[in-house]
Amino acid sequence: MNTAHTRPLDHAMHPADGSAPVIEITKLRKSFGKQEVLKNVSLKLMNGENLVVLGKSGSGKSVLIKCIVGLLHSDEGTINVFEQNVNSLDRKELGELRQKIGFLFQSGALYDSMTVKQNLEFPLRRIKKDLSEKEIEEKINVVLENVGLADALNKMPSQLSGGMRKRISLARTIVVDPMIMLYDEPTTGLDPITSDEISMLINEVQKKYKTSSVIITHDIKCVRNTADRIIMLADGEVYLEGTLKDFENSTDPFIKSFFH
Amino acid sequence: MKQFHPVTKVKGFATKQSVRLSEKTMAKTAIANNFLTDLADVLLFITQFVRETFSRNSEVKEFFRQCFQIGYKSLPLVSITGTIMGLVLTIQSRPVLIKFGAVTMLPGMVAVSLIREMGPVITALICAGKIGSGMGAELGSMKVTEQIDAMEVSSTNPMKFLVVTRVWAAIIMVPILILYADAFGILGSWAGANIKGDVSFVLFFSQAFGSVRFMDLLPAVTKSFFFGAVIGFVGCYKGYNAGRGTESVGIAANSAVVLASLLVIIVDMIAVQITDMLI
Numbered sequence: 001m002n003t004a005h006t007r008p009l010d011h012a013m014h015p016a017d018g019s020a021p022v023i024e025i026t027k028l029r030k031s032f033g034k035q036e037v038l039k040n041v042s043l044k045l046m047n048g049e050n051l052v053v054l055g056k057s058g059s060g061k062s063v064l065i066k067c068i069v070g071l072l073h074s075d076e077g078t079i080n081v082f083e084q085n086v087n088s089l090d091r092k093e094l095g096e097l098r099q100k101i102g103f104l105f106q107s108g109a110l111y112d113s114m115t116v117k118q119n120l121e122f123p124l125r126r127i128k129k130d131l132s133e134k135e136i137e138e139k140i141n142v143v144l145e146n147v148g149l150a151d152a153l154n155k156m157p158s159q160l161s162g163g164m165r166k167r168i169s170l171a172r173t174i175v176v177d178p179m180i181m182l183y184d185e186p187t188t189g190l191d192p193i194t195s196d197e198i199s200m201l202i203n204e205v206q207k208k209y210k211t212s213s214v215i216i217t218h219d220i221k222c223v224r225n226t227a228d229r230i231i232m233l234a235d236g237e238v239y240l241e242g243t244l245k246d247f248e249n250s251t252d253p254f255i256k257s258f259f260h
Numbered sequence: 261m262k263q264f265h266p267v268t269k270v271k272g273f274a275t276k277q278s279v280r281l282s283e284k285t286m287a288k289t290a291i292a293n294n295f296l297t298d299l300a301d302v303l304l305f306i307t308q309f310v311r312e313t314f315s316r317n318s319e320v321k322e323f324f325r326q327c328f329q330i331g332y333k334s335l336p337l338v339s340i341t342g343t344i345m346g347l348v349l350t351i352q353s354r355p356v357l358i359k360f361g362a363v364t365m366l367p368g369m370v371a372v373s374l375i376r377e378m379g380p381v382i383t384a385l386i387c388a389g390k391i392g393s394g395m396g397a398e399l400g401s402m403k404v405t406e407q408i409d410a411m412e413v414s415s416t417n418p419m420k421f422l423v424v425t426r427v428w429a430a431i432i433m434v435p436i437l438i439l440y441a442d443a444f445g446i447l448g449s450w451a452g453a454n455i456k457g458d459v460s461f462v463l464f465f466s467q468a469f470g471s472v473r474f475m476d477l478l479p480a481v482t483k484s485f486f487f488g489a490v491i492g493f494v495g496c497y498k499g500y501n502a503g504r505g506t507e508s509v510g511i512a513a514n515s516a517v518v519l520a521s522l523l524v525i526i527v528d529m530i531a532v533q534i535t536d537m538l539i
């Protein structure tokens with residue numbers, strides 16, 4: 001791999017509407033033992049944009065979004081979400097912040113022992129405590145229709161296909177009306193048609209729920225379908241930041257190996 | 261001709277020995293470090309458990325669901341085990357008691373040994389197998405499939421929802437299961453006594469319970485709460501701290517059973533010593 005890192009593009013650093021970034025990461029470092037996974041990563045997610053974090057397996061993409069949501073603690077650097085430093089929040093404050101963040105796990109992470117309905121009810125009853133039974137039911141029906149699985153209400157996760165699991169997982173995430181969506185490899189392990197459907201769903205969620213999203217992927221088709229802006233990670237560092245056009249026109253061999 | 265250099269030889273030997281010693285020391289230090297890290301992990305887990313037990317917003321519904329899972333769903337297994345325990349004990353003891361002319365003491369002897377020792381220990385070991393492995397495998401698989409992380413990002417405290425409810429359900433349900441097994445054991449004993457003899461149900465039970473004192477029951481019940489705690493803690497700890505691969509689910513379930521069974525026997529030994537000192 002080419003080790004000479006390309007400089008981030010200036011115009012890509014300040015996209016969107018000029019308002020404060022919803023996520024701002026500065027000089028993030030994270031190691032597991034002697035293995036340094038993230039080295040000096042800085043990025044911004046602006047309001048209403050889809051930011052794709054692209055990179056090879058093991059480049060620290062998933063670690064990055066787990067640090068954003070506080071599932072992992074960074075060693076150095078700051079992570080500000082809605083101008084709150086994630087690392088300095090106590091458990092209660094972190095819980096409140098997490099209510100504004102939706103996280104779609106790579107495996108879907110549906111609760112095996114619960115039906116689809118119970119899976120959707122679970123976060124709803126804990127986060128939106130003031131909702132009545134009727135409102136909960138209505139909300140569940142709406143999100144299931146939005147992901148195109150209205151008839152899966154009483155099914156168990158084991159009865160669903162990979163694509164259906166991802167959709168239900170997405171429904172579980174959006175049912176609580178998050179302001180930020182974090183997608184951890186949303187199309188991995190899916191066939192091309194289902195992958196496209198999931199990519200379309202990501203765009204629909206962004207429009208319908210007015211979310212800002214970080215999408216972790218190494219699927220170029222998903223990148224093309226969803227990205228407003230792209231950050232390429234390599235060896236735990238930001239290798240290149242820019243728009244889809246910047247990446248497609250890049251002459252860097254490493255970038256070309258991804259896009260061509 | 262080859263020259264002999266004693267100083268060089270001694271130096272070489274000393275270097276080899278010191279390298280070997282330092283390697284041994286490093287290996288022993290690593291073992292000690294691992295042990296201390298594990299111990300710290302266990303203490304942290306227990307501290308978190310205690311803190312979450314007394315924190316606000318308890319998960320009452322999940323606790324009752326776990327009581328149902330642990331208690332009700334173990335009833336068939338415990339019934340069969342208890343019955344067989346009583347039956348076998350009676351069949352084995354009867355010839356010896358006949359030899360000493362003490363066959364009338366059979367119901368009392370079986371009742372006391374079942375209530376004081378056999379019932380609690382064997383039922384706890386059965387529970388360690390069923391409940392401990394179930395907890396280890398369930399939580400381990402939840403860890404592997406990121407369900408615990410999903411719970412965490414849904415603003416739910418997984419320690420409270422998954423661990424506190426399960427451990428308390430085990431603490432409450434295991435003693436109940438043990439008493440239930442004791443009852444079936446005495447029933448099995450009556451059946452065993454009737455295979456080669458003829459004892460009425462009322463006579464057998466009045467003799468059995470006539471021999472049991474309050475001080476036979478109290479230590480047995482007390483230690484069964486500790487058995488429940490051990491089974492719950494070990495099952496949850498192993499599952500909650502499982503590794504990331506699918507293999508670790510099996511390891512978690514297996515080590516939960518092994519460690520819980522071992523701890524049940526150790527707790528029993530301590531309980532017997534304490535009871536012996538007090539009574």
